[in-house]
Amino acid sequence: MLDVLRKIVQEVSTAPDLESVLDLIVRRIQRAMRTDMCSVYLYDSPRERYVLAATQGLNKAAVGHAGLASSEGLIGMVGKRAEPINLENASNHPKFVLLENTGEEQFHAFLGVPVIHHREVVGVLVVQQQEKRRFDESEEAFLVTLSAQLAGVIAHAEATGLLKGQDEGGDLESRFDGIAGSPGVAIGTVVVIAPPADLDAVPDKVARDIDQEIERFEAALASVRRDIKVVGRTLAQRLRSEEQALFDVYLRMLDDNALAGEVVEQIKAGNWAQGALRQVVSEHVRQFSLMDDPYLRERASDIRDLGRRVLAHMQESGPVDVEFPEQTILVAEEVTPAMLGEVPCERLVGLVSVHGSGNSHSAILARSMGIPTVMGALDLPATRIDGREVIVDGHSGRIYVSPGEDLRSGYQDIIRGEQEMAAELGTLKDLPAETTDGYRMPLWVNTGLVADVARSLERGAEGIGLYRTEVPFMIRDFFPSEHEQYLTYRRQLEAFYPRPVTMRTLDIGGDKALPYFPIEEENPFLGWRGIRVTLDHPEIFLVQVRAMLRANEGFGNLRIMLPMVTSVHEVDEANRQIDRALQELLDEGHEIERPEVGVMVEVPAAIYQVRRFARRVGFISVGSNDLTQYLLAVDRNNPRVANLYVSYHPAMLRALAFIAKEAHKENVPVSICGEMAADPAGALLLMAMGYDVLSMNATNLPKIKSAIRMVSLEQANRLLATVMAMDDADAIQNLLQQRLNELGMSQFNRPVMPD
Numbered sequence: 123m124l125d126v127l128r129k130i131v132q133e134v135s136t137a138p139d140l141e142s143v144l145d146l147i148v149r150r151i152q153r154a155m156r157t158d159m160c161s162v163y164l165y166d167s168p169r170e171r172y173v174l175a176a177t178q179g180l181n182k183a184a185v186g187h188a189g190l191a192s193s194e195g196l197i198g199m200v201g202k203r204a205e206p207i208n209l210e211n212a213s214n215h216p217k218f219v220l221l222e223n224t225g226e227e228q229f230h231a232f233l234g235v236p237v238i239h240h241r242e243v244v245g246v247l248v249v250q251q252q253e254k255r256r257f258d259e260s261e262e263a264f265l266v267t268l269s270a271q272l273a274g275v276i277a278h279a280e281a282t283g284l285l286k287g288q289d290e291g292g293d294l295e296s297r298f299d300g301i302a303g304s305p306g307v308a309i310g311t312v313v314v315i316a317p318p319a320d321l322d323a324v325p326d327k328v329a330r331d332i333d334q335e336i337e338r339f340e341a342a343l344a345s346v347r348r349d350i351k352v353v354g355r356t357l358a359q360r361l362r363s364e365e366q367a368l369f370d371v372y373l374r375m376l377d378d379n380a381l382a383g384e385v386v387e388q389i390k391a392g393n394w395a396q397g398a399l400r401q402v403v404s405e406h407v408r409q410f411s412l413m414d415d416p417y418l419r420e421r422a423s424d425i426r427d428l429g430r431r432v433l434a435h436m437q438e439s440g441p442v443d444v445e446f447p448e449q450t451i452l453v454a455e456e457v458t459p460a461m462l463g464e465v466p467c468e469r470l471v472g473l474v475s476v477h478g479s480g481n482s483h484s485a486i487l488a489r490s491m492g493i494p495t496v497m498g499a500l501d502l503p504a505t506r507i508d509g510r511e512v513i514v515d516g517h518s519g520r521i522y523v524s525p526g527e528d529l530r531s532g533y534q535d536i537i538r539g540e541q542e543m544a545a546e547l548g549t550l551k552d553l554p555a556e557t558t559d560g561y562r563m564p565l566w567v568n569t570g571l572v573a574d575v576a577r578s579l580e581r582g583a584e585g586i587g588l589y590r591t592e593v594p595f596m597i598r599d600f601f602p603s604e605h606e607q608y609l610t611y612r613r614q615l616e617a618f619y620p621r622p623v624t625m626r627t628l629d630i631g632g633d634k635a636l637p638y639f640p641i642e643e644e645n646p647f648l649g650w651r652g653i654r655v656t657l658d659h660p661e662i663f664l665v666q667v668r669a670m671l672r673a674n675e676g677f678g679n680l681r682i683m684l685p686m687v688t689s690v691h692e693v694d695e696a697n698r699q700i701d702r703a704l705q706e707l708l709d710e711g712h713e714i715e716r717p718e719v720g721v722m723v724e725v726p727a728a729i730y731q732v733r734r735f736a737r738r739v740g741f742i743s744v745g746s747n748d749l750t751q752y753l754l755a756v757d758r759n760n761p762r763v764a765n766l767y768v769s770y771h772p773a774m775l776r777a778l779a780f781i782a783k784e785a786h787k788e789n790v791p792v793s794i795c796g797e798m799a800a801d802p803a804g805a806l807l808l809m810a811m812g813y814d815v816l817s818m819n820a821t822n823l824p825k826i827k828s829a830i831r832m833v834s835l836e837q838a839n840r841l842l843a844t845v846m847a848m849d850d851a852d853a854i855q856n857l858l859q860q861r862l863n864e865l866g867m868s869q870f871n872r873p874v875m876p877d
């Protein structure tokens with residue numbers, strides 16, 4: 123049975139659109155369960171109705187028409203109770219309503235199972251028999267299992283199905299939901315960027331020159347043919363004849379009247395070569411992987427492999443010059459810092475990442491650049507929206523494809539309002555972040571990108587609380603040399619001199635991969651990350667520390683910070699290495715001093731060792747992004763659990779207050795450099811807890827300064843006392859929003875567009 127289940131799910135997941143998804147579901151379930159009928163009803167929420175969406179056994183003409191109100195009939199009852207209903211004879215049940223013209227009257231046994239996605243009933247699956255009998259427990263369990271697995275596929279197909287209406291000539295606007303990544307609104311044209319060598323991520327694009335696209339494809343094909351022949355010849359002596367025959371199979375697949383011919387047809391129909399290749403290859407892979415014969419099923423991977431080879435040759439023959447529209451919205455399966463660099467700064471107005479969540483590093487970079495961003499838009503058919511107009515709402519996490527005029531003008535008003543607010547906040551640049559009762563709160567910035575320095579100075583930052591040194595490492599092809607690092611670091615120190623610059627030692631791992639130093643792990647966030655990597659590679663650590671110390675020569679405003687520290691011995695070891703680098707440089711004749719070293723508290727174990735760390739270093743800095751992730755056991759990158767990632771959780775607030783107290787017991791200053799400091803409510807609470815410095819992205823700094831200038835320390839203390847007594851994260855969040863409104867800060871709440 124497990125095999126049947128797996129096969130149905132696999133087949134349904136690769137179906138191209140909603141209609142075929144539903145059609146396959148009813149056909150396969152009917153066959154697997156040997157029932158007389160199988161139907162699926164989808165919930166139409168605006169009309170509050172269940173509509174017959176596909177059937178095997180009822181009158182097909184009723185599909186799309188027959189339906190029941192949400193509380194009507196047995197279907198309504200399954201939906202309302204959100205649990206299966208299993209009846210010997212449906213028509214005897216008091217809730218039974220006969221659907222006219224469906225042919226339903228001939229059936230008696232009834233089993234209805236809800237289809238639930240993200241806690242919401244999106245439809246009902248029904249099987250019926252003519253005979254009167256109860257479905258047995260294993261049949262019920264089978265249907266429940268299938269329904270749970272198919273719910274996501276149906277919801278995804280429903281969401282992408284909206285686009286189909288547009289493709290067929292309609293100008294329906296369609297909405298896709300993701301997670302707010304970086305606030306603000308952008309209206310622009312989509313450019314999809316796919317990572318190299320990933321056939322599945324290649325978008326459809328309109329071919330600008332069909333002949334040239336065909337030429338590109340044929341040149342790549344010729345190269346692949348050549349490669350295969352060469353490999354075949356080289357291995358000829360060592361292969362058995364059946365194995366040699368495989369090379370001929372490969373070559374035949376590339377024939378004009380096989381794959382290649384189909385790709386050329388698709389190009390002639392208007393798709394660019396890479397998109398046409400993806401289309402043809404994925405259809406063949408789908409067909410082969412569904413075959414019963416294991417030999418033929420294996421051919422799916424051959425075709426995928428061939429497809430990748432052809433793609434690689436097309437990509438190698440030079441990048442296709444992408445034209446970036448004036449208002450570019452960059453869309454990718456996974457936005458990376460390197461991709462951000464591909465779009466000219468002045469044209470990049472919005473970002474959408476299909477994967478990732480609000481605290482992924484790409485979202486953090488987007489916030490520091492002030493680019494409206496939606497993350498985790500899992501249902502967005504990214505490969506099919508290149509060139510379309512979209513609205514990116516970075517406040518609510520929504521994306522609208524081909525928006526209508528009303529929506530556009532509503533959002534244009536919001537954009538204007540935001541521009542006015544930014545101009546107003548700009549006037550605070552030279553004023554201190556001081557409460558109405560005279561408490562002065564130092565505001566520093568987090569940097570990483572080159573452009574951050576100018577932006578931070580423009581906004582009146584008093585120091586750098588976190589320079590993410592891994593960012594310049596990520597946009598290269600190999601580790602930068604000591605000299606290159608020296609130049610990069612010196613620029614930061616010089617630009618901010620005499621203000622302090624806190625450089626964090628390389629923090630790779632987790633969601634920060636270096637293309638030239640891959641770390642493949644089952645559980646990367648619990649794996650080889652941050653200081654664990656650098657202590658295992660003293661050559662990398664020492665080069666970086668030497669570059670930092672040399673860059674500081676003549677300035678003296680450097681501070682070094684250690685990420686992902688779990689144990690005291692890591693601090694001791696890092697201190698030893700720093701001393702060693704210092705001694706080496708002194709011996710080489712440099713006139714340098716030991717900078718202050720600090721420890722980040724971002725692992726729960728560190729909370730309880732703050733005093734021990736504080737005795738060994740000059741400052742403590744809380745990384746609330748990771749601390750939230752590890753304390754609440756919620757992956758900061760996973761959009762499925764994004765609603766559970768809340769820095770105002772009572773456990774987090776307790777931990778944050780405790781850390782500040784513990785550090786102060788050792789007379790060591792404590793700062794925060796996680797995203798929490800960039801939120802007005804978070805900043806007020808942290809100030810009241812006694813944090814000595816708040817470090818945040820440059821974009822939000824003026825907003826935080828304004829919030830601090832609008833309250834007294836006394837008011838912030840009272841707010842903290844209230845939330846510390848509360849039990850529930852949602853209630854805390856609601857209360858904070860309400861208090862901000864009362865304090866006259868409603869402009870900092872996100873603007874809301876009506877549905």
Ligand code: PEP
Pocket residue numbers: 486588590629724744745746747748749795796797
């Ligand atoms: C943090 O974890 O809060 C932090 C500042 O570091 P990063 O976001 O780079 O992991």
Ligand code: MG
Pocket residue numbers: 685724745747748
């Ligand atoms: Mg961190």
